[in-house]
Every structure is written in C-alpha cells, then in structure tokens.
Amino acid sequence: MNVLLADDETLMLQILKAYFVAEGFNVLLAQDGDEAIDLFYQHKVDLAILDWMMPKRSGIEVCQAMKKTSRVKVLLLTAKGDPDDEFHALQSGADDYLRKPFDPRILLIRAKKLLHLMAPTVIGDLTVDIEAQKIYRDGKDILATNKEFELMRYLVVNKGHIVTRKMLLDQVWGFDYFGEERTVDTHIRRLREKIGEHWIRTYRGMGYALEDHHE
Structure with missing residues (x-):
C-alpha cells in the first residue's frame, strides 16, 4: 500500500518514513502542498498523512483537492489544539486528525485502522x-x-x-x-x-x- 507523508519538517518525514517502511508500506514523501498534490496525481495513494501548516498549500487545501477526485483516506497532523480546529479539519473531508507532538506508534495504529488493516x-x-x-x-x-x-x-x-x-x-x-x-x-x-x-x-x-x- 502507498502512504503519502507530507510535512515541511525533514526530520519528521524521515522518522515517520522509517516507521511505515518497517511495517511494509511503500512511502512517498512531500515537503509542501504542491509536491503532495503532484505525487497524488502520479501514484495510486491509499492514505495521505498531511501536515496542516505546509508551504504553498496547506494540508486542508491538499485534502480538499484530493477528496474532489478520489476516496483516498486522509489524516491531518497539526500543532493546533483548539477544538474548532479539529472540527474544521474533519469538516474539510479529513478522515482523522492527530495533534502534534505525537508518538509515531499511535500514528501507525490510526493509519492501519483507516486502511482496515487492524481487522483480520x-x-x-x-x-x-x-x-x-x-x-x-x-x-x-x-x-x-x-x-x-x-x-x-x-x-x-x-x-x-x-x-x-x-x-x-x-x-x-x-x-x-x-x-x-x-x-x-x-x-x-x-x-x-x-x-x-x-x-x-x-x-x-x-x-x-x-x-x-x-x-
């Protein structure tokens, strides 16, 4: 399965990539919203994990663009902690939402649940x-x-x-x-x-x- 990870923090991307690769996923990396959209159109993406605050296009904008043309699962990452922000994220079409900082193992479990990989x-x-x-x-x-x-x-x-x-x-x-x-x-x-x-x-x-x- 292909997982798209989009975040402008290079170290964060490399850490998350290591976790997902170890679980058998194919990983695509993007450091801004435009790059995320380009990879989405070039590859079959099963799950997109997007940082809310990215250069060029926000995670919200990327999520909305993806949802217009596909049923890809989207999980938004953000340092925002206001309940209204979570509401806005889910209303934009995101399937899940996770606040930073987080344990990568928790993100993996959330990702597997979205992809129905936890069930037999x-x-x-x-x-x-x-x-x-x-x-x-x-x-x-x-x-x-x-x-x-x-x-x-x-x-x-x-x-x-x-x-x-x-x-x-x-x-x-x-x-x-x-x-x-x-x-x-x-x-x-x-x-x-x-x-x-x-x-x-x-x-x-x-x-x-x-x-x-x-x-």
Whole structure:
C-alpha cells in the first residue's frame, strides 16, 4: 500500500518514513502542498498523512483537492489544539486528525485502522489476523512461525504487487541481515505448504506476489 507523508519538517518525514517502511508500506514523501498534490496525481495513494501548516498549500487545501477526485483516506497532523480546529479539519473531508507532538506508534495504529488493516484480512479460505499474529486456513490455525507470519503480513499489505527477495529480507529479517537471499525461497516454500500452493505466485527474476484469483 502507498502512504503519502507530507510535512515541511525533514526530520519528521524521515522518522515517520522509517516507521511505515518497517511495517511494509511503500512511502512517498512531500515537503509542501504542491509536491503532495503532484505525487497524488502520479501514484495510486491509499492514505495521505498531511501536515496542516505546509508551504504553498496547506494540508486542508491538499485534502480538499484530493477528496474532489478520489476516496483516498486522509489524516491531518497539526500543532493546533483548539477544538474548532479539529472540527474544521474533519469538516474539510479529513478522515482523522492527530495533534502534534505525537508518538509515531499511535500514528501507525490510526493509519492501519483507516486502511482496515487492524481487522483480520480474509482471502479465500485464509484469515490473517494481524493483531493476534496468526494465520488460519478454513478456520484452523496453521501454526505459522514468526518468520512465516511476517512474510505473510508483508505480502498481505502489498497484495497484488510483486515484492523482491531483497524487500522481504529487509522487512522480515532486518536491514542488517547479510545471509543468502535464497533463505526467502525456503520460508516461502514452507509457508505455501501450510496455506496452499496457489496463493503466492513466483515471478522469476523478480520476486513474489500474493494474489487472490477470486477477486
């Protein structure tokens, strides 16, 4: 899933990017309202997290422009603390509102709730429960290992998109992992044995994708 982060504070952007990338999201960064709008038109954006006070166009203006042409989820960030400001933000079309300063972990939970990622994901006969960290097939716990669950979680977040072995290694094993990329193939094979061979498709020379052929 693509998350657009727009804030004129460079350090804030880099911190938030690290949190979202670690959770398997693709992140687009903008430092002003015009750049945010440009990225929105260039990419499919699932969630836009916008700072209210940005150069060129405010978060409110960007939100209103996005909502005119799409159903993208929008979360506004602001240092403003007046209840009237929150009312104005939500009235502009924003789906949620968070005051600065905030804990990035709280922002992640808000983002996941907006994208309905906190609820169990059902794909055919599979249920992936993100909060419980379990995978069920026909209602039965497949007893996935931690690595198998993390692989599945990342594939679910990026369902329908090809993810490379390098991406999976970085997100599941960590950026400091220096082992063989083929270890991903071994874990994917074991995961397939538990969930069924047809869910995860191999794209030779590219990577893997979780695909629901019933959609």
